[in-house]
Amino acid sequence: MSDENRVINVGFVGNPNCGKTTLFNAFTGAKLKVANWPGVTVERVEGETSYKGRPIRVIDTPGIYSLTSYTIEEKVTRKCIEDGEVDVIINVVDASSLERNLYLTLQLLELKKPVILALNMMDIVEDRGMEIDLHRLPEMLGSIPVVPVSARKRTGLDVLMHAVVHHYEEGPQGTVVGYTPRIENKISKVETVLKAHYGEMDNLRWHAIKFMEYDETVWNDHPVDLNNIIDHNYEKEIINQKYDYIEEIIKECLVNKESKAASTDKIDAFLTHLIWGIPIFLGIMAMVFFLTFTVGDFLKGFFEVGLDWLSGSTLYFLQNIHASEWITSLVVDGIVAGVGGILTFLPNIFILFLALAFLEDSGYMARVAYVMNETMGRVGLSGKAFLPMLLGFGCTVPAVMAARALPSEKDRRRTILITPFMSCSARLPIYVLFADMFFPRHALIVAYSLYLIGLAVAIAVAHVTHRMSKGGEEDTLLIELPEYKTPNMRTVAIYVWDKVKDYLSKAGTTIFLASIVLWFVLNSGPSGFVEDVSNSFAAMIGRVLVPVLNPAGLGDWRIAVALISGLSAKEVVVSSFSVLFGIGNINSAGGMNQLSGVLSSIGFSGVNAYALMIFCLLYSPCIAAVATIRKETGSTRWTLGMVLFQLLTAWGAAVLVFQIGSLLF
Known part of the structure; x- marks a missing residue:
């Protein structure tokens, strides 16, 4: 089969309730296949579509907040991406909760796979009087395609599929987050060791970061001595630096957010009070x-x-x-x-x-x-x-x-x-x-x-x-508190x-x-x-x-x-x-x-x-x-x-x- 006729495997990845499944259904219609992921009870849904004669297979992965491999959903989605089932990742993002969604985006970009950002629910952003800079946002994410879509109104679908085909042929973009010199130095050293032991890796940086986060799956799958490089768990530092970068993105790309955040903080002072x-x-x-x-x-x-x-x-x-x-x-x-x-x-x-x-x-x-x-x-x-x-x-x-x-x-x-x-x-x-x-x-x-x-x-x-x-292990609650909004009557x-x-x-x-x-x-x-x-x-x-x-x-x-x-x-x-x-x-x-x-x-x-x-x-x-x-x-x-x-x-x-x-x- 020539490369032009080769099926492109596309994975829909995103946070829960971001409209990912609705968008997936808009592409596939009734051409769905439902089964369980091997060995787990999480349901997998596959579908077929095409763009200008190019066959495309789409996979709807479970909704997740990160690729940390703690929950069943996280493990399933990560394994699907790492095992080569996915050629291109469509990261479906709730544009009205951009700050919460971008953490997963930054993790996906480190996988060194083609990533396309699908900005869903743009109508809510407009209703709140906010605006997303669609020119600056892709620049700050390493020049990846950023496509506004509406799963409900079925708009932006052709543009998104065009981006899939084009980005698949172009390949992944560069790294987005640059950590502190000390962490970057350790990442570089870990990459050198991994390349010597596992030269076939095409995403060394992803694995190096996961080693530094003491990711159990990576340590078990790729045994190697890194004690002289990694002296403690760097997960919290890496998470904090990712969120620092997300704050920079929000400040530069999201207009009129401050007034909304201020009103949310005033309400939260009462509703999330330690005593009351x-x-x-x-x-x-x-x-x-x-x-x-x-x-x-x-x-x-x-x-x-x-x-x-x-x-x-x-x-x-x-x-x-x-x-x-x-x-x-x-x-x-x-x-x-x-x-x-x-x-x-x-x-x-x-x-x-x-x-x-x-x-x-x-x-x-x-x-x-x-x-x-x-x-x-x-x-x-x-x-x-x-x-x-x-x-x-x-x-x-x-x-x-x-x-x-x-x-x-x-x-x-x-x-x-x-x-x-x-x-x-x-x-x-x-x-x-x-x-x-x-x-x-x-x-x-x-x-x-x-x-x-x-x-x-x-x-x-x-x-x-x-x-x-x-x-058992201490389980820290990491949860993004969304801005308060007037309930949508349709929802x-x-x-x-x-x-x-x-x-x-x-x-x-x-x-x-x-x-x-x-x-x-x-x-x-x-x-x-x-x-x-x-x-x-x-x-x-x-x-x-x-x-x-x-x-x-x-x-x-x-x-x-x-x-x-x-x-x-x-x-x-x-x-x-x-x-x-x-x-x-x-x-x-x-x-x-x-x-x-x-x-x-x-x-x-x-x-x-x-x-x-x-x-x-x-x-x-x-x-x-x-x-x-x-x-x-x-x-x-x-x-x-x-x-x-x-x-x-x-x-x-x-x-x-x-x-x-x-x-x-």
Whole structure:
């Protein structure tokens, strides 16, 4: 094959959330191939395109902040580049966060491969009244091509592909960062030694710098004696000098940044304050839950009216077509009551995700990790571990996957162990129902306390496991705090719709199926269909667990069955109560009064309700989360051990709450 027809392998490399994947998709369209990187669970996506007849293969690498080889993503991206899979690197940069993105750019340039800088999100830069000097920026980066693009509007794509072909033929540009004479002298000496031992290296400077940073991968792959040259780890000095150069670039190339930075610093003086940072965070989250309950409960009333109409209309329709009693019961008491009861909580879920989306897009969530860094450090984890925990307030599945960003396997597993203790959105319907029903005047405080207890238990478990372990390497939190900005309504809308869609999807699949299964196990027994549910399979299963749950104040077989059903999805606990106790529209005022009366008749009070909520907070996450944990850890034994540990923790906490509460109230 002639060189003109040779396929050019292009790697898309960039920070998380820089628009890299969107840009990648704009190039490849539907011509995608998805697989896992060899030996790891990080997904790789490849695609094909062409430019003026020149075939181009593109690889979307995991989003990373550096090539330091601490996290799985960093190791995968670095190996992909070093192993020769990539001929040209397209470094996708969020132009609105140029300072944060350029550190990775400077590392990529040291690899001595053709690098093209794709400036994405230029519209945000303009909206903020800032301007990037597109002539000076490439000069300060060693004359590499700098191409403004818009992944969303699909602009600049042809120019970028032209730069790929041209730059591939031209080859890599020169070195950008010049370190202090002392470091440069040592780099030169290391290069000489490496050339003598590994003359085939085409990026000696990159390897020399990595040796000086005590990079474990480089030392293992290229054993050589450098003790007489490298007397200590130069990583911090090299990082600092890179950032010094980045500051020079920003000063020369980014216009009107000072006013934005000044306003950000004034706000951060309060929000990231050493003493007040955590109380402010807790106050903000309290406001989020205030809105979730007040506004959510107001909107919820309309859904309750709709559910009443749907339930009555369905019953009327089935009776008119003379459907059999069991079909009518299955549809009305099982499916409509179970799925419909969950859908009435949609306003609360919507408000919660809307508030979280505003906080995330404004730039505040990055501050929370910074604020929590010291607290997490005391239990052997860095502020990085708090990021997956924050995601856990939405859904445990992506939260567990986010633990990949942690550098060591031990820290990843410890973070995965404690993340399910965060109250995911699926638990919110349980809190709303029982808090409104048993603590109507203090429902908000009761629900908020559960979020705080989950956070406290997570930190306590992390502390205990840290004490029991032999300790680990110190993990310094390096995080760029972006400038505050007015949340983009389109971004917020996409985030909220994605979460609401997941919730609706779960209602239409998992909860739908769980409601049908639950109805059948409630209405059938060893002798076939039963009229008395106490003779059903569900009652038989529940009674086995009654002695175990009695000390926690949950000693009714129907409650036991509801908790078991919650393993499929936590929302199912609410729909199960609806089906088990035969209450339609359980979230309405009438439904709650009816359920409260039934529960009171079996001695179930506010103390029992709080113990139930504590158990639901702490016990094993849903099946989807457990499957994700198994995939991420690669260990069935560890995953089962985690599930057992969480069940015991939930039982112990619920027993403690019920026994102490029974003595006090």
